[in-house]
Amino acid sequence: MSSWRxxxxxxxxxxxxxETSYKPGMRVPGLLYADEHMLEQIGGEQSPEQVANVAFLxxxxxxxxxxxxxxxxxxxxxGGVAATxxxxxxxSPGGVGFDINCGVRLLTxxxxxxxxxxxxxxIVGQLFASIPSGMGSEGRxxxxxxxxxKVLRDGARWAVEKGYGDQEDLELxxxxxxxxxxxxxxxxxxxxxxxIPQLGxxxxxxxxxxxxxxxEIYDESAAGVFGVHQTGQVVILIHTxxxxxxxxxxxxxxxxxxxxxxxxGIELPDRQLACAPVKSAEGQAYxxxxxxxxxxxxxxxxxxxxxxxxxxxxxFGRRPRELGLRQVYDVAxxxxxxxxxxxxxxxxxxxxxxxxxTRAFPAGHPDVPEAYKDVGQPVLIPGDMGRYSYVAVGTQxxxxxxxGSTCHGAGRLQSRSKARRELSTSNVxxxxxxxxxxxxxxxxxxxxxxxxxxxxxxxxxxxxxxxAGISRKVFRARPIGVIKG
Amino acid sequence: MPNFEFTDHTADIGIxxxxxxxxxxxxxxxxxxxxxxxxxxxxxxxxxxxxVAEAPDQEELLVTWLNELLYLFDAENLIFSRxxxxxxxxxxxxxxxxGERVDPSRHDLKTQVKAATYHQLKxxxxxxxxxxxxxxx
Numbered sequence: 116m117s118s119w120r121x122x123x124x125x126x127x128x129x130x131x132x133x134e135t136s137y138k139p140g141m142r143v144p145g146l147l148y149a150d151e152h153m154l155e156q157i158g159g160e161q162s163p164e165q166v167a168n169v170a171f172l173x174x175x176x177x178x179x180x181x182x183x184x185x186x187x188x189x190x191x192x193x194g195g196v197a198a199t200x201x202x203x204x205x206x207s208p209g210g211v212g213f214d215i216n217c218g219v220r221l222l223t224x225x226x227x228x229x230x231x232x233x234x235x236x237x238i239v240g241q242l243f244a245s246i247p248s249g250m251g252s253e254g255r256x257x258x259x260x261x262x263x264x265k266v267l268r269d270g271a272r273w274a275v276e277k278g279y280g281d282q283e284d285l286e287l288x289x290x291x292x293x294x295x296x297x298x299x300x301x302x303x304x305x306x307x308x309x310x311i312p313q314l315g316x317x318x319x320x321x322x323x324x325x326x327x328x329x330x331e332i333y334d335e336s337a338a339g340v341f342g343v344h345q346t347g348q349v350v351i352l353i354h355t356x357x358x359x360x361x362x363x364x365x366x367x368x369x370x371x372x373x374x375x376x377x378x379x380g381i382e383l384p385d386r387q388l389a390c391a392p393v394k395s396a397e398g399q400a401y402x403x404x405x406x407x408x409x410x411x412x413x414x415x416x417x418x419x420x421x422x423x424x425x426x427x428x429x430x431f432g433r434r435p436r437e438l439g440l441r442q443v444y445d446v447a448x449x450x451x452x453x454x455x456x457x458x459x460x461x462x463x464x465x466x467x468x469x470x471x472x473t474r475a476f477p478a479g480h481p482d483v484p485e486a487y488k489d490v491g492q493p494v495l496i497p498g499d500m501g502r503y504s505y506v507a508v509g510t511q512x513x514x515x516x517x518x519g520s521t522c523h524g525a526g527r528l529q530s531r532s533k534a535r536r537e538l539s540t541s542n543v544x545x546x547x548x549x550x551x552x553x554x555x556x557x558x559x560x561x562x563x564x565x566x567x568x569x570x571x572x573x574x575x576x577x578x579x580x581x582x583a584g585i586s587r588k589v590f591r592a593r594p595i596g597v598i599k600g
Numbered sequence: 601m602p603n604f605e606f607t608d609h610t611a612d613i614g615i616x617x618x619x620x621x622x623x624x625x626x627x628x629x630x631x632x633x634x635x636x637x638x639x640x641x642x643x644x645x646x647x648x649x650x651x652v653a654e655a656p657d658q659e660e661l662l663v664t665w666l667n668e669l670l671y672l673f674d675a676e677n678l679i680f681s682r683x684x685x686x687x688x689x690x691x692x693x694x695x696x697x698x699g700e701r702v703d704p705s706r707h708d709l710k711t712q713v714k715a716a717t718y719h720q721l722k723x724x725x726x727x728x729x730x731x732x733x734x735x736x737x
Contacts, residue, residue, distance in 0.1 A: 212736070309671060531612075
């Protein structure tokens with residue numbers, strides 16, 4: 116358990132390095148962002164080994180990075196960031212994961228806790244009824260043939276054109292909700308069949324919709340720009356991804372990448388890291404299919420946003436605009452992006468894999484929406500359903516060290532099976548009620564597996580990212596209503 | 601010897617499947633995976649579905665087989681509780697999967713499995729056969 120502690124070279128209070136001498140084949144060192152307490156939590160895990168394994172990827176530049184919410188994944192660690200040269204580096208579907216463009220969207224309201232509390236059961240019930248959640252649930256939208264191609268090509272823009280939202284939502288979404296380069300011809304029939312019934316569904320597992328109230332503001336001016344003005348203000352956080360569509364795209368391309376690894380003579384310590392050169396036919400096809408899945412996810416979150424607005428509008432008898440139901444931002448936290456970064460003092464085009472990591476661009480970056488150009492990109496960091504979530508903002512430090520990336524959530528502490536052994540539905544439910552949190556879940560198992568106990572305290576994660584300078588805290592909000600699949 | 605058991609993984613779940621033959625390992629891995637998804641006691645066998653999978657080697661075939669079953673769960677809304685391997689080779693499997701259409705009101709759906717992964721994948725043949733597969737949850 117203490118072995119990792121000895122192998123990691125302390126750089127400062129927040130940075131720990133895995134030297135290339137740890138494992139022959141590492142092309143660059145590994146770097147973990149963590150404090151002493153977190154190191155104890157990851158000590159017995161295999162995630163540092165995974166950081167070392169990612170360092171094998173051809174063309175990797177800088178370091179194989181692990182955000183403070185790192186935990187054991189498959190192939191890449193969750194919380195892993197790796198940038199590879201576009202010219203002669205690789206793209207790895209395992210560096211994105213099965214839930215392509217799993218991400219988070221935040222809406223503000225002009226409602227206060229006192230307006231919402233008395234009606235919270237009704238709100239939770241209405242949202243649960245309006246937004247299909249849980250396994251086996253089907254969406255309220257059914258697209259066919261060519262229409263699906265539009266979803267895959269245009270993402271959230273498709274949804275807005277269908278009336279599910281407005282132009283401003285797109286402006287306040289990473290990539291404007293539409294990742295370029297999407298080619299529906301690179302997507303299998305299986306992915307389509309899996310994706311069609313699930314469009315407009317929340318899903319299961321750690322996906323959720325939460326009604327939250329702002330609890331503490333750390334940076335009033337940035338919070339103000341994001342539309343949050345006082346504690347007690349109600350906000351809504353949506354966490355979901357590309358559902359079975361993304362899972363199938365990942366699965367399909369892992370199968371393509373297996374032979375590609377042999378074809379291009381790439382040596383890897385884990386099959387799940389299978390990859391191909393970014394510029395190869397296999398690499399380009401994956402990027403085009405991945406973009407389709409990213410767009411599917413943005414369309415999905417856009418539809419859910421629309422139904423959330425409708426539900427609240429009908430409960431309060433006021434139009435969404437009158438309720439201040441404005442989008443703060445929408446970020447992806449499982450994605451690979453072609454971006455330009457400074458590497459060894461030169462501008463370089465790289466493929467940034469963010470596997471459980473959030474883009475965190477600073478003020479002035481051209482990809483930050485106009486409305487936020489003076490403060491930076493909002494970073495949405497969900498915690499667990501019993502505690503709180505954070506909103507942070509991107510920094511120059513992230514550009515210099517982490518290819519503009521930071522943490523994405525709390526990170527699991529306890530396995531799902533351990534949570535099931537130690538907790539019961541009734542004690543998790545009682546605890547939530549005692550904290551004044553109303554909830555509706557489609558699966559009792561999900562309720563237990565997602566209990567607070569199973570997660571690290573997200574405040575520690577956010578604190579490390581803040582201390583290391585890769586994102587800066589803006590405000591914290593805690594749930595008062597939870598909808599889970 | 602149990603047919604299958606689960607191993608701890610922080611974010612996901614590992615299945616260890618046992619058998620007297622590779623065929624049994626394939627069956628037990630599939631049963632293990634579906635037992636995470638639902639209460640298999642409640643699944644009625646009214647549909648028999650043929651499943652075919654191909655992969656470069658038998659380890660990867662095991663992953664492909666499980667992912668094919670997850671595809672049928674998602675795309676065709678089918679849940680299975682019993683499996684019969686008809687033909688198993690190094691790179692090919694043909695099987696029958698028995699079950700019914702998913703009914704959330706009756707099946708007590710539990711954990712969503714996104715995919716079977718290649719991470720730390722192992723299929724060992726000794727006196728008995730044993731496989732380890734990590735599932736993405």
